[in-house]
Amino acid sequence: MTEPQLRFRDDEVVSDPAVTVDSFGDQSNATAVRIEPGDDARALLPHLDRLRLIEVNFPAYTDGRGYSAARILREAGYTGELRAVGDVLIDQLSNMKRCGFDSFAPDHPLNEADAKAALDCWPDVYQATTDGRTPIWTKRHG
Amino acid sequence: MYKYDTYDQAMVDARVAEFRDQVRRRLDGSLTEEQFRPLRLMNGLYLQLHAYMLRVAVPYGTLSSAQMRMLGDIADKYDRGYGHFTTRQNIQYNWIKLEDAGDLLADLASVEMHAIQTSGNCIRNISSDQYAGAAAEELVDPRPYAELLRQWSSFHPEFMYLPRKFKIAVIASETDRAAMKLHDIGIKLVKNDAGEIGAQFYVGGGMGRTPMIAPMIREFVPLDQLITYAEACLRVYNRYGRRDNKYKARIKILVHEIGADEYARQAEEEFAHLLGQGVEPPIAELERIKTYFQDPPFEAGAPDTLDRSDPDFALWVDRNCVTHKQPGYISATISLKPVGGIPGDASADQIRLMADLARDYSFDECRVTHAQNIVLPHVRKADLYVLWQKLDAAGLGAANLDRIGDIIACPGLDYCSLANARSIPIAQKISERFAAQEKQDAIGEMKLKISGCINACGHHHAGHIGILGVDKKGVENYQLLLGGSEGEDTSLGKITGPGFDEEGIVDAVEKAADVYLANKQGEERFLDTYRRIGIDPFKEAIYD
Secondary structure (H helix, E strand, O other), rough: OOOOOOEEOOOOOOOOOEEEEHHHOOOOOEEEEEEOOOOOOOHHHHHHHHHHEEEEEOOOOOOOOOHHHHHHHHHHOOEEEEEEEEEEEEEHHHHHHHHOOOOOEEEOOHHHHHHHHHHOOOOOOOOOOOOOOOOHHHHHHH | OOOOOOHHHHHHHHHHHHHHHHHHHHHOOOHHHHHHHHHOOOOOEEOOOOOOEEEEOOOOOOEEEEHHHHHHHHHHHOOOOOOEEEOOOOOEEEEOOOHHHHHHHHHHOEEEEEEEEOOOOOOOOOEEEOOOOOEOOOOOOOOOHHHHHHHHHHOOOOOOOOOEEEEEEEEEEOOOOHHHHHEEEEEEEEEOOOOEEEEEEOOOOOOOOEEOOOOOEEEEEHHHHHHHHHHHHHHHHHHOOOOHHHOOOHHHHOOOOOHHHHHHHHHEEEEEEEEOOOOOOOOOHHHHHHHHHHOOOOOOOOOOOOOOOOOOHHHHHHHEEEOOOOOEEEEEEEEOOOOOOOOEEEEEEHHHHHHHHHHHOOOOOEEEOOOOOOOEEEEHHHHHHHHHHHHHHHHOOOOOOOOOOOOOOOHHHHHOOOOOOHHHHHHHHHHHOOOOOHHHHHHHOOOOOEEEOOOOOHHHHHHHHEEEEEEEEEEEEEEEEOOEEEOOOOOOEEEOOEOHHHHHHHHHHHHHHHHHHHHHHHHHHHHHHHHHHHHHHHHHHOOO
């Protein structure tokens, strides 16, 4: 488990160790798992109801596979904690949050004021995701 | 043309603020250059050989006169008085200071423009047909669809760190003027048997070091599922595109490696899933956008004849103008390819003049073409002579559209940090060699394209004659390709053999042109003759 620096949930922080996707299938009591960029997030879909924490690792912030993984999990109805870990930087926070991440555990601590500014940067959004924001398209056509 | 509402404007303004903050954090050291690089790239800012280069987005190549004028003013204020129109229908400035970039973006935002996603591994500016809304044979105006895709792809949260850059083109005519099948996604609007309009998807085309022609992936996507299908295509790519080797990371490699059928199957599966996720904009949004692309108020019964008594004018009309859907009107191309000039370059004064002409003679609108020229789409035939005189007086009267002098060239080693060889001097030498009008006329339609490295920004694979600059043991060397086409008959050129030096490549082009002239039958173009007789007669002449 990696301690989150930023967290947008009210429930208790999950402290269980996150297992790999490969070993998760054999550990029927595991409640936390870590997805690497090459893992198929859909392999977890049959087990979402017992998961409380899914960490998505970004070994390099330029590898964007974790964004798709996050959306796929949220689209499948996962409501537990979705934590971005690894090379998580200020300027990716807003997109990560839009894709469904609700906690962030960067390798290197972020400047809190800069992080807040980055998260508040966009007054509106064009696309519909599962983050609950109303897209511009919908607002235009009430 | 499209006008921002308060939402669009707020998004662009937010981007300017975000970028100013990123520059601040870079300058105070809290962002490393490595961390800053993709951020500035997503704002079109490249670090080149001599300075920063800024690429400004011109969505689907369409500009108002106010926007065009701003591009001229920016050239004066932040550059050295020039702008360079690109093969992505954009404009770039080669001499920008990082400290000025925020102010420049703010100036752009004041005329509803931006540099968003003009670089980086994300969805780039959407390109389209330069005669959209004017072409006699188009099914519909493709630009509302391109605008919908622009909004969808702008700051798309899932697709900002794709394996590699991603380019989309949209057309709606049988004639392909946008090299649609040489894009990551090419969309052709078509009508089905029931008479409904829909989108045909071609996925996995591209140039670069591994050129490929995109296969058709889906014959018909209904318009109320367009964005959802595009999202499915991108998600499959984001998840499974190769990230182990940057040279194999474009979607064309994925489609090629797993096969078009398998890619289509995966896209279809993702599409079926996403249809239940509500990602599609309401169809009313497309209708709203369409209202901005209605025909300008054409004058009914405008005279449909031209006074061709001035032979220079008549020549320019024949070369540079095409039929308009509205009688009494014509679409005119302003060639940015004067003999000995830099293809695609225009001075600040020329840009402002073109803005004035767009305002006075073309319902306030002009277009950038992927061949690096400017189009005035809706000109009254009655105004054409006056218009031409003004262009000619400003050095913008070259009558060479789609002729050998109308060369596409990348910036090459004169500016670009990736280039292996210079492109611009080769273009200048060729245009000088073939400057004589009779020579250009004899050769007829000729698309000559030059790239200064294997990344193929000058589209050399798709030239009837293509030239590729390479580095051969520290010396610039130029390979010759023949038989490419970017049109509806898309084909990739073949390399003739060993390369040439700077003088040698110009001679080789001339020899290839001579082989065509000696073998031409009837009305054949260079490309037709090449396809009929094959590469061998050309090789013999070039290497004898």
